[in-house]
Amino acid sequence: MTEMTRRERILRASYKERADKLPFFHNWRHLQTGWAERECRNRGMGISWARPSYVVKIHDVDITEQRLEVDGQTVYRRTYSTPLGSVYLDERREPGTGEWHGMRSWRDVTPWQTERLIKGPEDYPVVKYIVEHTEYVPDYFPIEQAKDWLGEEGIVMDIHPHQPMQTLMIDWIGSEGGRFFIHHAKYPDLVEDLCQAIAKSREPLYEIAAKSPADIIWCGDNIDGVLVNPRLFEKYFMPEYEKMAKVFHEHGKLLAVHMDGRVGVLKDLIARTPIDIIEALHPPPMGDLPIGEALSLWQDKVIWVGFPGSVYSLGPEATKKHALNLLREVVPGERLCIAMSTENIVSNENLLMLTSVLEKAELPLTQEKIDQIERSLA
Amino acid sequence: MSAEKYLESLRESIVNLDFGAVVKAAEEAMAEGLDPNLVINEGMVPGMAIVGEKFERGEYFLSELVVAAEVMKEGLKVVTPYLKGDSAQKLGKVVIATVEGDHHDLGKNIVSSLLRVQGFEVVDLGVDVPTERIIAAVREHQPAILGMSALLTLTMPKMGEVITTLKETSLRGKVKVILGGTPVTDEFAQSIGADHRAANALEGVKKCVEWVTSQERRN
Numbered sequence: 001m002t003e004m005t006r007r008e009r010i011l012r013a014s015y016k017e018r019a020d021k022l023p024f025f026h027n028w029r030h031l032q033t034g035w036a037e038r039e040c041r042n043r044g045m046g047i048s049w050a051r052p053s054y055v056v057k058i059h060d061v062d063i064t065e066q067r068l069e070v071d072g073q074t075v076y077r078r079t080y081s082t083p084l085g086s087v088y089l090d091e092r093r094e095p096g097t098g099e100w101h102g103m104r105s106w107r108d109v110t111p112w113q114t115e116r117l118i119k120g121p122e123d124y125p126v127v128k129y130i131v132e133h134t135e136y137v138p139d140y141f142p143i144e145q146a147k148d149w150l151g152e153e154g155i156v157m158d159i160h161p162h163q164p165m166q167t168l169m170i171d172w173i174g175s176e177g178g179r180f181f182i183h184h185a186k187y188p189d190l191v192e193d194l195c196q197a198i199a200k201s202r203e204p205l206y207e208i209a210a211k212s213p214a215d216i217i218w219c220g221d222n223i224d225g226v227l228v229n230p231r232l233f234e235k236y237f238m239p240e241y242e243k244m245a246k247v248f249h250e251h252g253k254l255l256a257v258h259m260d261g262r263v264g265v266l267k268d269l270i271a272r273t274p275i276d277i278i279e280a281l282h283p284p285p286m287g288d289l290p291i292g293e294a295l296s297l298w299q300d301k302v303i304w305v306g307f308p309g310s311v312y313s314l315g316p317e318a319t320k321k322h323a324l325n326l327l328r329e330v331v332p333g334e335r336l337c338i339a340m341s342t343e344n345i346v347s348n349e350n351l352l353m354l355t356s357v358l359e360k361a362e363l364p365l366t367q368e369k370i371d372q373i374e375r376s377l378a
Numbered sequence: 379m380s381a382e383k384y385l386e387s388l389r390e391s392i393v394n395l396d397f398g399a400v401v402k403a404a405e406e407a408m409a410e411g412l413d414p415n416l417v418i419n420e421g422m423v424p425g426m427a428i429v430g431e432k433f434e435r436g437e438y439f440l441s442e443l444v445v446a447a448e449v450m451k452e453g454l455k456v457v458t459p460y461l462k463g464d465s466a467q468k469l470g471k472v473v474i475a476t477v478e479g480d481h482h483d484l485g486k487n488i489v490s491s492l493l494r495v496q497g498f499e500v501v502d503l504g505v506d507v508p509t510e511r512i513i514a515a516v517r518e519h520q521p522a523i524l525g526m527s528a529l530l531t532l533t534m535p536k537m538g539e540v541i542t543t544l545k546e547t548s549l550r551g552k553v554k555v556i557l558g559g560t561p562v563t564d565e566f567a568q569s570i571g572a573d574h575r576a577a578n579a580l581e582g583v584k585k586c587v588e589w590v591t592s593q594e595r596r597n
Contacts, residue, residue, distance in 0.1 A: 112481050175484050176481070176482075176483050176484065176487075176505075177483055177484065177487045178445070178447075178448065178484055181440075181441040181444045181445050182445060182448050184441070185395055185445040185448075186397060224560075226439075226440050226560075227440065227484070229439035229441055230439070231439070232441070261560065262560065286560060286561050308531075309532075309561060310534070310561045310563050310566060312531070313531055313534060313535070313566065314566075314569070343530070343531060
């Protein structure tokens with residue numbers, strides 16, 4: 001039998017079909033381009049790339065940006081001026097921000113918002129105006145280009161924005177100091193109203209994403225049961241996933257949602273969603289839901305495991321041990337892919353060690369095959 | 379209305395996460411001339427304790443814990459001006475910070491609020507705090523406990539850097555070190571020489587109380 005390509009492996013597993021080997025890949029933005037990355041890719045590691053299928057046009061809103069000194073720090077203030085008033089956000093951009101391979105920490109990856117768009121109740125009508133004047137226009141070139149570049153090396157997913165309530169929680173109001181929860185308790189009508197406006201404005205995106213050249217539509221929702229508690233998840237997230245999945249599934253596309261937090265408290269609710277791929281699920285010690293339990297509970301779903309960064313911090317031997325234990329837990333290894341990391345760059349030593357374990361993981365996995373892998377690495 | 383009625387209203391307003399009710403109850407209690415220490419210790423603190431119990435039973439989530447602490451803060455704003463001098467009982471001092479490179483503060487803030495509720499004096503250094511600032515704060519404030527938080531695996535090593543510097547500056551033996559944050563594991567905490575890794579905010583606060591009360595007993 002011809003060996004499957006990395007792309008075929010990932011897609012086979014994602015569509016709940018059997019791949020020849022356990023698919024494993026690195027996310028493009030965490031990938032340390034260089035000798036170790038090339039060696040790992042030569043040994044079977046794929047690439048997962050995410051690009052948007054749309055561009056955003058905001059009408060009748062004046063957007064300006066200026067550089068300021070605030071509390072001795074340089075910030076970039078973006079001001080949105082509307083007929084109803086203005087709102088602004090401040091960002092701190094560390095050296096290297098936006099230069100994906102110059103990473104020292106997250107500060108170099110994305111700018112930190114030191115002031116959020118929504119600060120008080122007076123900001124809600126202004127932000128609602130912006131939302132109602134936002135248009136999403138299809139633009140498939142970035143995905144087509146990435147697919148052309150990657151070929152059989154991996155997959156390209158369509159990036160979808162956060163769910164409306166998550167947009168408020170982690171983007172516009174922010175969870176710092178529990179601010180979102182305090183707003184939700186103090187101004188429930190304003191929060192609900194804006195959430196509904198966002199949901200309405202995003203509806204055209206479902207069709208745009210479903211018709212994109214990507215096989216998988218990825219929502220980077222960062223679900224963590226500590227922040228998104230079961231009440232919030234059931235009321236605000238599940239209905240959105242249902243609406244999205246209905247459109248995506250009609251076009252044969254899969255819905256993946258980034259859930260890299262502690263999701264144990266949400267496990268039964270997640271089982272009831274139409275989400276196809278639970279992306280970046282982190283097993284203990286970082287998460288709180290063992291992979292074996294998740295696979296057994298979510299029979300209709302595929303899990304893309306995020307290999308825990310805290311294990312990497314203990315070095316290659318700990319990485320090997322954790323990887324072997326993980327394989328033992330997921331036998332026979334179906335409905336599963338492994339992401340080398342979903343949060344930061346991996347050292348060359350750890351990347352090579354994890355590849356050494358996973359490159360030999362032929363499916364279906366058995367305890368004997370895993371023993372053999374362990375012996376080969378002794 | 380009896381004193382107990384006011385205290386009950388305060389407890390209920392915190393448990394019900396009612397911002398308006400806590401201010402009203404606190405204002406009425408002060409207008410009636412109730413002892414502000416009684417209002418805090420018999421009204422608000424037990425309210426937070428009930429919230430904590432509900433959290434532990436899974437009836438309340440972190441969001442409720444955050445909001446309840448905020449509701450209590452609103453009530454305290456009314457009552458604190460009536461406190462004479464430094465009459466509030468202090469359990470001990472805690473310096474707390476999110477380490478350098480990390481801007482996450484939700485867990486840290488919850489812990490700070492709960493520590494204050496328990497009677498600790500909290501010196502909250504904020505987020506993205508460089509090692510040298512944490513060391514300087516330990517030297518200046520001489521806390522019983524240092525709490526550090528990180529939500530990113532990339533920033534976790536900063537916790538180890540702080541502990542190493544505490545050792546190098548002969549401060550380590552004078553302060554207990556507790557760590558918190560999703561990626562922080564027991565194994566990691568042990569490997570860098572911390573005293574404890576908090577599983578969650580409530581458990582961490584309990585450990586802090588246990589440390590200072592056992593210290594007091596020894597004294």
